[in-house]
Structures are given as C-alpha cells and as structure tokens.
Amino acid sequence: MKLSSQLMDQVNVEQLSPMMRQYVEMKRAHQDQLLFYRLGDFYEMFFDDAVLVSRELELTLTGRDCGLPERAPMCGVPYHSVDTYIARLIKKGYKVAICEQLENPALAKGMVKRDIIRVVTPGTLIESDILDEGSNNFICSICCGENGCGLSFCDISTGEMNVTQLEGKDQGMVINELGKFRPNEIIYNAAFMDRQEVIAFIREKLCCTADQWDEEYFEENAAQLAVLQQFGVRSLLELGLEDMPLAVESLGGLIAYLRETQRTGMERIQTVKLYNEAQYMRLDLTARKNLELTETMRSREKRGSLLWVLDKTRTSMGKRLMKATIEQPLISAAIINRRLNAVEELTGDGVLMDNIVDQLTGIYDMERLMTKIVYGSASPRDLTSLGCALQRIPPLRQLLEEVRCGELQDIYSRLDPLTDVAQLIAQAISDDPPIALKDGDVVRKGYDxxxxxxxxxxxxxxxxxxxxxxxxxxxxxxxxxxxxxxxxxxxxxxxxxxxxxxxxxxxxxxxxxxxxxxxxxxxxxxxxxxxxxxxxQILELESRIFEEVRNAVSAQLSRIQSTAAAIARLDVLTSFAVVSVRGDYVRPVVDVSDEIVIEDGRHPVVEELLAGTPFVPNDVNLNNRENQIAIITGPNMAGKSTYMRQVALITLMAQIGCFVPARSAHIGVVDAIFTRVGASDDLSTGQSTFMVEMNEVAQILKCATSKSLLILDEIGRGTSTFDGMSIARAVIEYIADKKKLGAKTLFATHYHELTVLESIIPCVKNYNIAVKKRGEEIIFLRRILPGGVDDSYGIEVSKLAGIPQWVINRAFQVLEGLENGTGVEAAKIRTRGKARTEEQQQMAFVDENAELLKRRLREADVDAMSPRDALNLLYELKKLV
The missing domain is CATH 1.10.1420.10 (MutS, DNA mismatch repair protein; Chain A, domain 3)
Incomplete structure (x- = not known):
C-alpha cells in the first residue's frame, strides 16, 4: 500500500523549510508507512499522511507554513498517548514509522537530528498495554519451494521464535499451522503466490496483513548468514536446521524483516524452537473449531471454551503458555506422565498448591517487560514492576525445595533467584516513580x-x-x-x-x-x-542513572527469560491442579495402548456452564479391535454431539497432562483428533453444505491413521436419503478396514439402517441415547446405552423447539400415511421397522447379495470370457438373485 500520492510527488523540496525538507526526505524513504514525525511534545503528520490519519482517527486537520505558497496539511497526537493512536492505525492494517528526535532541541545547533527508530507493524507490536496479555502476537514468514514450505513464527514481545518445515505440496498443512499460531502479519516469498488455497484462507479467515518480502532475503546464503549471526552459532547443525533449507530461508527472511523494521532490540530473540508434527497431536483447523478449544464457534469468545475452563493461571506468561499447551497436545506418553506426576503432587498437597497460587499472584509480565527494557522503551514504572516480580521469586523457589516429581524439580532448578537484579532495581529506582522519566524523582535517594x-x-x-x-x-x-x-x-x-x-x-x-x-x-x-x-542537572543525572540500570538489567536477559519460562510452566501445572481439585477430576492412565476407556466421563465445559446442575456422566470403550467403531443413534438434542466432543476433550486433556472429568480414564495416546461435526454453506468459495461436508470427510480419510480418533456426526445428511446412507456406510466400511484405516471412531447418525453393521462388521458396536416417551412428549435421559434405536423422534423434537401445534398435528398425519404406504413417496422411504415390499427389499442398502451382484457384473469382462466362463457367471448371478 503506497501512501504517497500526487500531493507528495508535486512537492519541490528546494522550496521547503529545513524542517519540512527533513520530513519529506524521510517520508520518501518510507512511502508504504505512515510517518510519525516528532516535534516537541507531539508526533506530527504532514501532506498525504495528515489527510489520511485525520480521517482514520477523526483528528482535526490543520496546516503549517512549509515554504510553499500553500500551507502543508498537518495533524498530530501527543507523544505521551501515541501508543493508543498507533494501535488504532495498526488494527486498520497500516504500518507506522516513528521518527524520533535524537538530541535535545534546547541544546541542538541548527536542525534537530532525527531518524526512524522503529517501524511498527501488526506483527511487531511490543506495547503490553495494546496487546492481549493471554495471547501471543506472532509474525509469520513463509518460504515455499518445489516440494514444501518453511514457516517461522516470532513474537518479538516475548522473544519466542518457532520454525518448522512442511514436506510436500499439501496446502492444508500450511493452513493448519497458520490456524494454530494465528499470526497478525505474514511475509512470504514469490513462490508462495502459487498457494491460492492458503492465500484465500489468509484473506478470508485470518484477515491479517500479508506482504511479499524481498526475494534476496530468502536466498539460501543470505538467509544462512542472517541465522548464524542472530543466534551466535558457527553452523546450522547447532540449531538442528542442517537438513531443513526451506526452514532456514524462512527464518533468515524473517530476521532480515525484523532488523529492517525494528532497528534495535534484535538481541531479544536469543533462541529458536524447532518443531515438527511428530511432536504433537495433529489438530486441524476444523477440529480446533469444532472442539472449541480456545474460543466458541458462534461468539468467538473465551467463555464456553476449554481454555475458559482450564485457565486459572495467575501470570500473563502462564496464560500464553496455557493457550499454547491446549493447542499442542503431546503424543509422548513419558512426557505426558511427567506432567501428570506434577499435577498429582500439587493436588495431593493443598497447602503447597495454595501457597504457589498466592506467590504467583502479582508477578507481572516479565517477558514483555524485558522486551521493552531491551528495546530501550521501558518506563521507570516498568522497571519497578519487574523489580516487584523478581522479589517474589526467592519465596516461590523456596516453596519447591521439597518437591519430589521430576517436572517440579526441573522447574525449581530453572528458577534463578535473581536477587542481584532485584536489589539493583530496589536500590536505584523509587518505589512509586512517575511514568515519564522527565517528571523527576525516578532515582531513589541515597543511590547516587x-x-x-x-x-x-x-x-x-x-x-x-x-x-x-x-x-x-x-x-x-x-x-x-x-x-x-x-x-x-x-x-x-x-x-x-x-x-x-x-x-x-x-x-x-x-x-x-x-x-x-x-x-x-x-x-x-x-x-x-x-x-x-x-x-x-537532576534530569540529566537521573536519565544517565536510569539508562545504566536499564542496561544492567538488559544484560541479564537470558537469566530472566529462563526464569520467566519456568514460572509459566509452574503456573500452567498449578492451574491444572486447581481445576482438578475444584472439578473433582481424576488422573488418567496414559500409555501407548490402543484403549480409550472412560468411566462416568463428563463434558468439562458443559458441566461448568451448568453451574451446579448435575451432569449425566457416560462411559466409553474404544480400541482398535472389537470396539473400534461406535455407531450412536438417537434423536436430535439428546446429547450425541456433546457425548462425542466429551470423549475428544477428555482424550485431549489427558494428553496435555491434565486430570480429566471422569471416575476413571485409560487413554492410549492418539496421534490426531479429527472431527466432522455440523456443516454449513461456504459462500466465499461457492460450496454447498454437502460439498463442505464431503471435503472435510475426504481430508479426514486422507490424513487419519490407525492411531487417530475420529468424531463423525451425521455423515451424508446433506444429500438424498439413499445417497447419504450409502456414503455413510461406505465411510464406516473404509474406516473399519485395518488395511485402509482402522481408526477408533465415534459415528453419530440418523440412518438407523446402519445399526445392522454391528452384525456384519465385527469391530462395530451400536449405542443409543436413552429417551423416555409419554404419548407425544419425550424426555432426554442423556444416557448412552448399548444397542440401536429405530426412531429419531423428529416431530417430537420439533414440538420442543416451538413449532406451532397445527404443524405438529399435520406432521403426525403425514407420517402415519407414509408408514402405512399410502403417501405419495411411500416407496422411497424407510418403513420404520415394518415389513417391506419385494421391490423395497431388493433396493435395501443392507442387501449384501444385491451389492455383490452389482459388483460381479461391473467386474465381468464379457469380451474375454469363454462360453463356459459365461455360463458359470450366469449361474452365479442367478443364485444371488
């Protein structure tokens, strides 16, 4: 987006005043950014920028003499509240270049020296009062090649850097990673433009800023040099990136972009985390959405999500880690049990748990405070906040001296007391300093x-x-x-x-x-x-002393960052313990078996929303043998979807290392959870409800393995009855086949004819939602029972929804006619358990002989048959008929 227009292009620089000449020269070097030009106590904008900003922020547009016949359009904002105005522009998709005074105007001779100190973009915000404390603010770099993509995600407000390389051309993999991190800004190389599906997702779903970055920065040698310089290593082997060229190029391009926009503070990024899909449970975008892990589907709010239930953290670092933990369940049983051991020790010692919660309360956001300190933008109060947080670490560490489990012992060893840093801040900075350094009384009396x-x-x-x-x-x-x-x-x-x-x-x-x-x-x-x-002199001395203290604290970045990460881990584990005690959760048995056995399981979110109303618990028994597929029938609103989501969430909770809402649970680690729950038209791509559903099913069957858990709800309902039923059965048969898939599956359906599969396929079991009927009234008992049902109670449910009584009565009349075979379409519907005509029996989907007859006819090569072979085939077909 080029902001410079004819108004700027027509300016004759030679006619401008010295100050305006300086402005125009800087603006022409930053034409795709809004230039905030510091003049005294204000940041001013001129010419095109002033017109645009005054409109976007509803500011008064004035003018300033500039040496030209006409005054230059101008608007401005106070320096002390500039963050608020920048945040509003960033949300609108703009980038802002900050031009700062580099010397005291009172002491300057001639023009005050100015320069761009930073370019603020949606993915490079570091101001904690603008950012959401519970979410990371990621910028993403994508470098695509012929056979894969490298992706890097960085949150410069915390110093976190993640990088991976995805093999192949499956655009869904890239979409899933973007959906997991949800970056606010993306840069990419030229080859990325071929990924139209990903581009559509960015434009329509993420709605974030995305720009092509200079190709030279993604070039192999330039990228490698940037990576080696940034992390102070001599080879990519030290970072584990030696065989990941696209990941390196993505990372190098991102480092170059951050250096260009941030100018300073790059030392904040000290480590890079290499990850791959083998480390975590695979959760595609659909599963994250359907399971409502971090936000609800309808309102996109935290309340009503799993994060809302589990997040009882006390620190901002803990909140961000909690969100990341829920979105990245583990698949290593050893690491999972290591976490569970920690939660068990905390739940078993209520005094220790409560004391840790008390000590965590009041620890400020050390990660983002350190970012401001490293960037040199920290205020005196930021240093005081950090000092207060550091003072809580020694007593917190003391609480963990006697812990027994390995996870808590590791956290204890990583908690640096940092007493020297805390003492420096306490001795140098006043207890209640002003926000701005120029207001004085920042340095404590007696320090200098x-x-x-x-x-x-x-x-x-x-x-x-x-x-x-x-x-x-x-x-x-x-x-x-x-x-x-x-x-x-x-x-x-x-x-x-x-x-x-x-x-x-x-x-x-x-x-x-x-x-x-x-x-x-x-x-x-x-x-x-x-x-x-x-x-x-007081201001000058305080400024010098404050800068010395800030630099001294900044030099301890590694120690403070490591301690902040340990505090976040402890906060998350303690939150798990608090939730487990309050919710009467139980420790699951987690191993590498193929079992998912849950006794009296409960939906964690629904139970919380019921607020005291008893939740009806249910069991589940799945494995890769005789209980591989559970077909669940029952009326709408009876609780099928809640039950299936409940099983998925309990499995996921176990694999993030949390206790689960059940009497007992045995969870064999699953490598992925796939869901197909509900469907709607995708107007942006012109896809119907049925097409969306089939796309989701196709993706599941393509990506799932025998170790996956599938949650499938109402497959085939978007088309005609027989087509839908045929698709549903074919999907079940495909999943049941160990050579094709063999995954554990919960399959909810209204096609009651599918219940016959229990007698045909050994690994299929029928279950139904118990319902009690009194006349035309029904009561949902919410219990899952073995066996199938032959009624959907659709008209009764419609009555509960408030459909007028005349419609209900007429529906029962039509139903009776259809069931008696007197309706117009009677021959095309199921007979609800009654006898069928001969024609209907031949068309019945569950007629194995008819299906075999069709297949034998399709496979027969008439031209290649001998007379004897043709005669044998005829006898075989006659026998089947």
Missing amino acids: QQLDEVRYLADHTKEVIASIEAKERERTGIKSLKVGYNKVFGYYIEVTRTNLDQVPAEYIRKQTLANCERYITQELKDLEARVLGAQQ
Whole structure:
C-alpha cells in the first residue's frame, strides 16, 4: 500500500523549510508507512499522511507554513498517548514509522537530528498495554519451494521464535499451522503466490496483513548468514536446521524483516524452537473449531471454551503458555506422565498448591517487560514492576525445595533467584516513580551522591542562601549584610553605606543604589549556576542513572527469560491442579495402548456452564479391535454431539497432562483428533453444505491413521436419503478396514439402517441415547446405552423447539400415511421397522447379495470370457438373485 500520492510527488523540496525538507526526505524513504514525525511534545503528520490519519482517527486537520505558497496539511497526537493512536492505525492494517528526535532541541545547533527508530507493524507490536496479555502476537514468514514450505513464527514481545518445515505440496498443512499460531502479519516469498488455497484462507479467515518480502532475503546464503549471526552459532547443525533449507530461508527472511523494521532490540530473540508434527497431536483447523478449544464457534469468545475452563493461571506468561499447551497436545506418553506426576503432587498437597497460587499472584509480565527494557522503551514504572516480580521469586523457589516429581524439580532448578537484579532495581529506582522519566524523582535517594547533592540544593535553596548569609556576616562583621536575588543580576550581597568600609576586597561591586551597594562573589556565581541549572542537572543525572540500570538489567536477559519460562510452566501445572481439585477430576492412565476407556466421563465445559446442575456422566470403550467403531443413534438434542466432543476433550486433556472429568480414564495416546461435526454453506468459495461436508470427510480419510480418533456426526445428511446412507456406510466400511484405516471412531447418525453393521462388521458396536416417551412428549435421559434405536423422534423434537401445534398435528398425519404406504413417496422411504415390499427389499442398502451382484457384473469382462466362463457367471448371478 503506497501512501504517497500526487500531493507528495508535486512537492519541490528546494522550496521547503529545513524542517519540512527533513520530513519529506524521510517520508520518501518510507512511502508504504505512515510517518510519525516528532516535534516537541507531539508526533506530527504532514501532506498525504495528515489527510489520511485525520480521517482514520477523526483528528482535526490543520496546516503549517512549509515554504510553499500553500500551507502543508498537518495533524498530530501527543507523544505521551501515541501508543493508543498507533494501535488504532495498526488494527486498520497500516504500518507506522516513528521518527524520533535524537538530541535535545534546547541544546541542538541548527536542525534537530532525527531518524526512524522503529517501524511498527501488526506483527511487531511490543506495547503490553495494546496487546492481549493471554495471547501471543506472532509474525509469520513463509518460504515455499518445489516440494514444501518453511514457516517461522516470532513474537518479538516475548522473544519466542518457532520454525518448522512442511514436506510436500499439501496446502492444508500450511493452513493448519497458520490456524494454530494465528499470526497478525505474514511475509512470504514469490513462490508462495502459487498457494491460492492458503492465500484465500489468509484473506478470508485470518484477515491479517500479508506482504511479499524481498526475494534476496530468502536466498539460501543470505538467509544462512542472517541465522548464524542472530543466534551466535558457527553452523546450522547447532540449531538442528542442517537438513531443513526451506526452514532456514524462512527464518533468515524473517530476521532480515525484523532488523529492517525494528532497528534495535534484535538481541531479544536469543533462541529458536524447532518443531515438527511428530511432536504433537495433529489438530486441524476444523477440529480446533469444532472442539472449541480456545474460543466458541458462534461468539468467538473465551467463555464456553476449554481454555475458559482450564485457565486459572495467575501470570500473563502462564496464560500464553496455557493457550499454547491446549493447542499442542503431546503424543509422548513419558512426557505426558511427567506432567501428570506434577499435577498429582500439587493436588495431593493443598497447602503447597495454595501457597504457589498466592506467590504467583502479582508477578507481572516479565517477558514483555524485558522486551521493552531491551528495546530501550521501558518506563521507570516498568522497571519497578519487574523489580516487584523478581522479589517474589526467592519465596516461590523456596516453596519447591521439597518437591519430589521430576517436572517440579526441573522447574525449581530453572528458577534463578535473581536477587542481584532485584536489589539493583530496589536500590536505584523509587518505589512509586512517575511514568515519564522527565517528571523527576525516578532515582531513589541515597543511590547516587552527586544526584543527592544537586537535589538538596534544588530543594533547600533558601537554607543554602541563609547559611551563606550567616557565614558572610560572621566573616565581615557586617550584621546588616543580606543575600538577595533578582532576575537581572541573579544572586547578590547587599551592604548598607554605613558599612562599606568593612567590605572585603574580593567582593565585586555590581550595582549602586541610594542607600546601599550590591556585590557578587565567586561563591555566589557558582551557587547561582548550580541553583539555576539544578533541575536540568537532576534530569540529566537521573536519565544517565536510569539508562545504566536499564542496561544492567538488559544484560541479564537470558537469566530472566529462563526464569520467566519456568514460572509459566509452574503456573500452567498449578492451574491444572486447581481445576482438578475444584472439578473433582481424576488422573488418567496414559500409555501407548490402543484403549480409550472412560468411566462416568463428563463434558468439562458443559458441566461448568451448568453451574451446579448435575451432569449425566457416560462411559466409553474404544480400541482398535472389537470396539473400534461406535455407531450412536438417537434423536436430535439428546446429547450425541456433546457425548462425542466429551470423549475428544477428555482424550485431549489427558494428553496435555491434565486430570480429566471422569471416575476413571485409560487413554492410549492418539496421534490426531479429527472431527466432522455440523456443516454449513461456504459462500466465499461457492460450496454447498454437502460439498463442505464431503471435503472435510475426504481430508479426514486422507490424513487419519490407525492411531487417530475420529468424531463423525451425521455423515451424508446433506444429500438424498439413499445417497447419504450409502456414503455413510461406505465411510464406516473404509474406516473399519485395518488395511485402509482402522481408526477408533465415534459415528453419530440418523440412518438407523446402519445399526445392522454391528452384525456384519465385527469391530462395530451400536449405542443409543436413552429417551423416555409419554404419548407425544419425550424426555432426554442423556444416557448412552448399548444397542440401536429405530426412531429419531423428529416431530417430537420439533414440538420442543416451538413449532406451532397445527404443524405438529399435520406432521403426525403425514407420517402415519407414509408408514402405512399410502403417501405419495411411500416407496422411497424407510418403513420404520415394518415389513417391506419385494421391490423395497431388493433396493435395501443392507442387501449384501444385491451389492455383490452389482459388483460381479461391473467386474465381468464379457469380451474375454469363454462360453463356459459365461455360463458359470450366469449361474452365479442367478443364485444371488
């Protein structure tokens, strides 16, 4: 987006004033960004930028003399509230270049030196008051090649850097990664433009800023050099990136972009985390959405999501890690049990758990505070906040001295007390400093002797003058001697004419009046210079001391970052423990078996939303043998979808290392959870409900393995009855086949004819939602029972939804006619358990002989058959008929 227009292009630089000439030169170097130009206590915008910003932020558009016949359009914002205005522009998709004064205007000779200190983009915000404390603010770099993509995700507000390489050309894999991290800004290389499906997802779903970055920065050698320099290593082998060229090129391109926009603070990014899909449970975008892991489907709010239930963290670092933990379940049983051991120890020691919660409360966002300190934008209060957080670490560490499990012991070892840093801040910075350094009283009294002396002089000028006056009276013997001050001569010594003979020789006469003479001394001149310059000197000294302290703290970045990460881990585990105790959760048995056995399982979110109303628990028994597929039938609203999501969430909770809402649970680790729950038209791509559903099913069957868990709800309902039923059965048969898939599956359906598969396919079991019927009234019992049902109670459910009684009555009349075979379409519908005609029996989907007959006819090669082969086939077909 180029902001420069004819208004800027027509400016004759030679006619401009020196200040405006400086502005235009900088603006022309940053034409795709809004230029915030510092003038005194304001950031000003001129020409096209002023017109645009005044419109976007509803600011008054004024003008300024600039050397041209017409005044330059101008608008501005106060420097102390600039973050708010920048945030509003960033949300609208703009980028902002900040031009700062590099010297004190009062001391500058000629034009004040200015330069761009930073370019703010949606993915490079570091201001904690703008960002969501519970979410990362990622910028993503994508580098595509012939056979894969490299992706890098960085949150510069916390220093977190993640990188991976995806093999193949499956655009869905890239979409899933983008959906997981949800970056606010994306840069990419030229080859990425071929991924139209991903581009559509970015434009329509992520709605984030996306720009092509210079190809030279993605070039192999340039990218490798940037990576090696950034992380201070001699080879890619040290980072584990030696065989991942696209990942390296993606990372190098991102580092180059951050250097270009941030100018300073790149030392904040010290480590890179290499990850791949083999480390975590695969959760595609559809599964994250359907399971409502971090936000609800309808309102996109946290309340009503799994994150809402589990997040009882006390720190901002913990909140971000909790979200990442839920979105990245583990698949290593050993690591999962290591977490579970920690949660078990905390739940078993209520005093320890409560004390940790108390100590975590009040620990500020150390990660983002350190970013501001490293960037040099931290305020005095930011340092004080960090100091307060650091003071809580030693007692927190002391609480963990006697822990037994490996995970908590590891956290204990990584908690650096940081007493030296805390003491430095406590000794140097006031307890309640102002927000701005220029407001003074930032440095604590007693920290710097020179500063204390200047402060005393500024605060006790009268006392100092009085002491000089008393000393001079005693030295000269002139009792009427006075020390005074005026704006013309400054400080002076006044002596009456009767005492002029006692004036010392070193006095310098300055003014003669009718009754007295006024003198000055070298001491008074020195005092005057010190008094009049005291406030400026105080600010300069405080600024120097504050910068020294800030740099000293910044030098401890690695120690503080490591400690902040340990605090986040402890916060998440403690949150798991708190939720487990309050919700009466149980530790699951997690291993590498193929079992998912849950006794009296409960839906964690629904149970929380019920707020005291008893939740009806249910069991589940799945494995890759005789209980591989559970076909669940029952009416709408009875709880089929809740039950299936419940099983998925309990499995996921177990694999993030949390206790689960059940009486007991045995979870064999699954490598992925796939869901097909509900469907709707995708108007952006012109796809119907049925097409969306089939796309999702196709993706599941393509990507799932025998170790996956599938949640399939109402497959085939978007088309005609027989087509839908045929597709549903074919899907079940495909999943049941160990050679094709063999995944554990919960399959909800209204096609009650599918329940016959229990007698045909050994690994299929039927279940139904218990319903009690009284006349035309039904009561949902919410219990899952073995066996199938032959009624969907659709009309009864419609009545519950408020359909008018006339419609309900008429529906029952039509239904009765259809069931009796007297309706117009009677021959095309199922008979709800009653006898079928011969024709219907031949068309029945569950007629194995008919299906075999069709297949044999399709496979028969008539042209290649001998007369005997043709005769044998005819006998075989006749037998089947």
